[in-house]
Amino acid sequence: IILEYVQGGEPKTRSIDLLDLRPDTDAIALVEEIQKEEPLITASCKEHIIHLVQRLQEKLGEKEDHKFYLFKVLKAHVLPLTNVAFNKSGSRFITGSYDRTCKVWDTTSGEELRTLEGHGNVVYVIAFNNPYGDKIATGSFDKTCKLWSTETGKCYHTFRGHSAEI
Structure with missing residues (x-):
């Protein structure tokens, strides 16, 4: 709980x-x-x-026999994914990639809502802020962390350093 x-x-x-x-x-x-x-x-x-x-x-x-099935296939990024994270309600998720971007998705429809661009290297860590989910933090091998608006895709702030940790 x-x-x-x-x-x-x-x-x-x-x-x-x-x-x-x-x-x-x-x-x-x-x-x-x-x-x-x-x-x-x-x-x-x-x-x-x-x-x-x-x-x-x-x-x-409950003793239900849960059956899992392929729900949707999404063509997310040009290069491989590094990770995926869901917001608290599960209504949206984000993907990070070797293509230096983070994408915001609608979970039900599979629609890409926006692309967060601005890192100079692989986006290797991503997270929603909980419990609100109105911001996204990304970390990159370019030694920066960025804080983004979930709704607009605008970058609020870039943190620079030797080790970019969220």
Whole structure:
């Protein structure tokens, strides 16, 4: 579970690990235990968290045989991809490439929304800012990182240095 909150005017997130959750786990007891350790879970949101845990348990208990199939083939870049990243909602994704660009895509339609151009070498790391997804960060072998607008494709800022890390 990822908790989102605002502290000092800044949006923040905190993760709660539920890797040991099983369909037969007592959801109420689990949430009460988490609540003892996590001050962000107040009495007012406790019922909502219990409901979320119970929904996760239902999913864990499903015995569906999931079938995967080829949904779409996209001709993304002239040169090979280096990576792909989805925004938090999964509605958009970005691709980085050896062709020195990053492309923004609509996940459902497969439509290319825009191309982010400006790096002088391979784009080897890409990321959306979470939870909003309104900015994209790219890192390149040209020793720069760039911060872009997801909506307009405009580059806000270029960071230069010996190691461009996001």
